[in-house]
Amino acid sequence: MLVAMTVPAPALFGSGTARTAEPIPVILYKNPSCTCCEAYAQYLDENGFQVDVRPTNDLAEISRKAGIPENLEGCHTSFIGGYVVDGHVPVNTIRKLLDEKPAIAGITLPGMPPGVPGMGGEKTGPLTIYAVSNDGTPPRVFAVD
Known part of the structure; x- marks a missing residue:
């Protein structure tokens, strides 16, 4: 005689099974007519x-209030x-x-380089992403991608 048995998934796969992470909320401000931001x-x-x-x-004003220097502005401003x-x-x-949670205001990728996420074209070289501070210190390189 066969007996059907229901075994919970964790018992089959161990307690370390991956769970779907909650999405990380983002508020993204953009120019109303910009399609690359979409x-x-x-x-x-x-x-x-x-x-x-x-x-x-008011994108330039939002960026300025967030601490992004005018010469390092990107095409949209997000809060994450x-x-x-x-x-x-x-x-x-x-x-x-x-993950690192540095003591900075945030990061910026200036301009609209080709080949970046959301933009068409071929990536032409490494991308320099800058850290902007909370305390007025000059921007510094945060990452090169």
Whole structure:
């Protein structure tokens, strides 16, 4: 005689089975007519973030108040885990920021380089992502991707 038995999944696979992580919330401010920002938001969504896109005509002011120097502004400004993330920063660099939790205001990838997440074209070289401070010290290199 066969006896059917239900065994909970943890018993079959051990207690170390991976759980789906909660998405990381993001507020992304962008120019209302910018389509690359929409593509970047989709990229974040596909990589474990939950993006709330907020079109605005005050993007430069938002970046400035967040501590991003004008010469280092990206094409949109996001707030993630208590940090400002300006521009098309790759998710591996965002995860580094969130894992290390440095005492900075945030990070920025200036401009709109080709081949970055959300932008078309071929990547032409390494991307320099800068850390911006809370205390007025000059920006410094945070990561090169």
